[in-house]
Amino acid sequence: MRGLLLDIDYSEEETQPVTKLFVKGEKETVAAIDRSFSQFFYVEAENPRKVEKLISMLEVAGNGGMIKPKSVKAVKLSRLSKEVEVLRVEARHPNDMHPLRHKIRELAGVKEIYGYDIPPMRGYLIDRQLTPMDGVEVTGEVEDENGIKTITLDSHPKKIEIEKPKLNVMSFDIEVFNPTGSPRPEKDPIMMISLADNRGLKKVLTWRNLPTDLDYVEILPTEKDTLKRFIELVDEMDVDILLGYNTDLFDFPYIKERAKQHRLKLTLGRDGTEVVTRRRKMATATRIRGRVHVDVFSMVNFLANIGNIRLIHYTLEDVYRHMMGKEKPDFEFTKFVEAWEKGGEHWNRLLEYSLSDAVATLEIGEELLPLFVELTHVVGQSLFDVSRMSAGQLVEWLLISEAYKRGELIPPRPVGDEFEERVEETFVGAYVMEPEKGYHENLVVFDFRSLYPSIIVSHNIDPSTVNCKCCKKGEATVVPELGHMICQARRGFVPEVVERVVKLRGDLKAELKKHKKGTHEYEIANARQWALKILANSFYGMLGYPRARWYSKEGAESVTSFGRHYIHETIKMAGDFGLKVCYSDTDSLHAKLNGKSREDAIKFMQEVNKNLPGIMELELEAFYPRGVFITKKRYALIDDEGRLVVKGLEFVRRDWAAIAKHTQEDVLKAILKDGSPEKAANIVLDATKMVLGGKAKLEDLIIYTQLKMPIESYRAIGPHVVAAKRLREVGHEVEPGMMIAYIEAKGAGSISDRAIPVELFKDKEYDADYYVDNQILPAVMRIMEVLGYRDADLKFEKKKQMGLDKFIG
DNA sequence: CTTACACGGGG
DNA sequence: GGGTACGTGTAAG
Numbered sequence: 121m122r123g124l125l126l127d128i129d130y131s132e133e134e135t136q137p138v139t140k141l142f143v144k145g146e147k148e149t150v151a152a153i154d155r156s157f158s159q160f161f162y163v164e165a166e167n168p169r170k171v172e173k174l175i176s177m178l179e180v181a182g183n184g185g186m187i188k189p190k191s192v193k194a195v196k197l198s199r200l201s202k203e204v205e206v207l208r209v210e211a212r213h214p215n216d217m218h219p220l221r222h223k224i225r226e227l228a229g230v231k232e233i234y235g236y237d238i239p240p241m242r243g244y245l246i247d248r249q250l251t252p253m254d255g256v257e258v259t260g261e262v263e264d265e266n267g268i269k270t271i272t273l274d275s276h277p278k279k280i281e282i283e284k285p286k287l288n289v290m291s292f293d294i295e296v297f298n299p300t301g302s303p304r305p306e307k308d309p310i311m312m313i314s315l316a317d318n319r320g321l322k323k324v325l326t327w328r329n330l331p332t333d334l335d336y337v338e339i340l341p342t343e344k345d346t347l348k349r350f351i352e353l354v355d356e357m358d359v360d361i362l363l364g365y366n367t368d369l370f371d372f373p374y375i376k377e378r379a380k381q382h383r384l385k386l387t388l389g390r391d392g393t394e395v396v397t398r399r400r401k402m403a404t405a406t407r408i409r410g411r412v413h414v415d416v417f418s419m420v421n422f423l424a425n426i427g428n429i430r431l432i433h434y435t436l437e438d439v440y441r442h443m444m445g446k447e448k449p450d451f452e453f454t455k456f457v458e459a460w461e462k463g464g465e466h467w468n469r470l471l472e473y474s475l476s477d478a479v480a481t482l483e484i485g486e487e488l489l490p491l492f493v494e495l496t497h498v499v500g501q502s503l504f505d506v507s508r509m510s511a512g513q514l515v516e517w518l519l520i521s522e523a524y525k526r527g528e529l530i531p532p533r534p535v536g537d538e539f540e541e542r543v544e545e546t547f548v549g550a551y552v553m554e555p556e557k558g559y560h561e562n563l564v565v566f567d568f569r570s571l572y573p574s575i576i577v578s579h580n581i582d583p584s585t586v587n588c589k590c591c592k593k594g595e596a597t598v599v600p601e602l603g604h605m606i607c608q609a610r611r612g613f614v615p616e617v618v619e620r621v622v623k624l625r626g627d628l629k630a631e632l633k634k635h636k637k638g639t640h641e642y643e644i645a646n647a648r649q650w651a652l653k654i655l656a657n658s659f660y661g662m663l664g665y666p667r668a669r670w671y672s673k674e675g676a677e678s679v680t681s682f683g684r685h686y687i688h689e690t691i692k693m694a695g696d697f698g699l700k701v702c703y704s705d706t707d708s709l710h711a712k713l714n715g716k717s718r719e720d721a722i723k724f725m726q727e728v729n730k731n732l733p734g735i736m737e738l739e740l741e742a743f744y745p746r747g748v749f750i751t752k753k754r755y756a757l758i759d760d761e762g763r764l765v766v767k768g769l770e771f772v773r774r775d776w777a778a779i780a781k782h783t784q785e786d787v788l789k790a791i792l793k794d795g796s797p798e799k800a801a802n803i804v805l806d807a808t809k810m811v812l813g814g815k816a817k818l819e820d821l822i823i824y825t826q827l828k829m830p831i832e833s834y835r836a837i838g839p840h841v842v843a844a845k846r847l848r849e850v851g852h853e854v855e856p857g858m859m860i861a862y863i864e865a866k867g868a869g870s871i872s873d874r875a876i877p878v879e880l881f882k883d884k885e886y887d888a889d890y891y892v893d894n895q896i897l898p899a900v901m902r903i904m905e906v907l908g909y910r911d912a913d914l915k916f917e918k919k920k921q922m923g924l925d926k927f928i929g
Numbered sequence: 930c931t932t933a934c935a936c937g938g939g940g
Numbered sequence: 941g942g943g944t945a946c947g948t949g950t951a952a953g
Contacts, residue, residue: 239941298940370939417938453940773936836933836952
């Protein structure tokens, strides 16, 4: 059978490890079963022959029996490009890997062990050279099992070229009952589940029978039936990719708990299996066998981390506005209970809002999936994994795969002292210019994104080439300022891979010109070149990341040293051309047009590019009509479409009062949208006047902070802890996870002493000074002070009015 | 001054 | 698979 390798899964059947490939063919999706893969690692030893003998006789007690290696044999590989003979040890079972490695580590003469920290699924893909989301051919015996056709492989699956089938993409979203502020999965039901797919399906499943005229609403008898219907629809629609927004951290864990309460198995798997949630300390991810669960938020977050999307907040609403240029309805989470209980127009709006979340998630997902599918192709790991990886992890898995192909040993991930030592190692990073603080108009931003990959390639920077022993004096390249010697006799592994990525991208950019924008071919080639660009730009970060396998402090600092050299040159050229550079960070250059036209700016860029060596290229990021620069790494810009680009200012969060958040937002808009710092100053004055005059609405003063532990566990008694105690005193049930909503009251004592839960605030007087001095002013002052305002200028006081009017003209 | 705790996305 | 998420903010102590 030939088809698309949608996903891969590893499990155990009667203690035998089994790898399952889910292959989407023209007619159906099958599970191909491979029982032939064994995990392995390599042992480097002083005397390989002797150690080989020791290993072959090895027996370790563990896993309820005696563990023996499946096989051991000597092979010739390379380590940092130098040939080395090592022993390949295969394990009968993945669980044997750990005890075997530890026992072997203790054998006399063993120097290092490689490749033990590659999980079976990933190792399988690398060893078999398969690419998920790409063509595969499987052969073997067919049988039906659990409702899915199964093929027991009789040979290794083969990577092939295929016409890509259209995938069934569905998005979903849940709304949950939240009477205590934050919903408690053990108690609070799921009110509704919305679904949208790429074939026009739009549905809201709910179990509350309130009048509504919305035709996409399907009413079910109970919450359990609603969940069952969701599972049924996923199966019926034969979903390949299931999308959600923050579903890893919220929806799936929540649904799982609700299903547990109802003793319902969440059998979303294509083979009828339950979803598997891997709960890790900080991240959880839910896997659905035979389908790919993609959390759109994690893709968005990835693009935010690499600087491709820059927003103040990454809510679905904000991301949708930014990416699709459309508004979606909003619904206050504090109004959920009322809508659920009382129905009416609120109920209709809640249903609409819920569906709009699923629709927006689908649209954003469809926009981003091509990129992540291409990353999957290049990196060679599953879409499920790739969509959740950081840029550094992507590069690392690409390198692991490339290393394996070349017979290069995979360095272990650094642990313990090695990691600690690396953290201690600091080096001079990129050049960041002190910005010309304040408000500017007519800005152009260039970036040098390909700077670091070009440096790595053209200067051959690799863990093995910095200060190598092989080059004679005069042969190696000398790094500016640092004096490191870079080997020129031997090509490094990292630059070789970077070069391949960069070259592939160059080819694609040429191919792109052959296609018309908007055609399928163009979109695919464009996603692919984008993927390659992201990867190329991530190698440097990896070199300097203490947890990276191919870490090289000397390599990383050599890259930044060359980088500083080039950016300084470019800044100088911009100045000579007549642009006024007001900020620069690493590989970017922000300049005022300074009377020049946009065309002139582009001419300048072309001029620079003419004189740059190799693949190095200065690119136009965008023109920005207005901007305000605050400090290094903190600035805000507005583009031609009126979109705000905010860097380093996103410090107003839910544990801040709404009045502070709104004032900060309004201030930024006044400065950037209206170009009026004066208007911004007046906004702050009005806000402080209102608060000091006792006129603020209580709901704008509420601070939401989550109680993360039982009250007794707190050593530092913060305001939300005191507020929670007060709630408990009047008989409320207080438990970890609850959102505490409180207001600061006027009076004596610390902030904590005066934190009153909203429910108990009643006729109390709020602490106006706190809201002005600790909420509004800190939120806006960073911005306002670079515009020449002091906090006293923005705090409404009667006696100062006269002077201030004069000041702001 | 150091230490403790919370934020993000979701509802 | 496994893990030290991660960088930055306020208030308590």
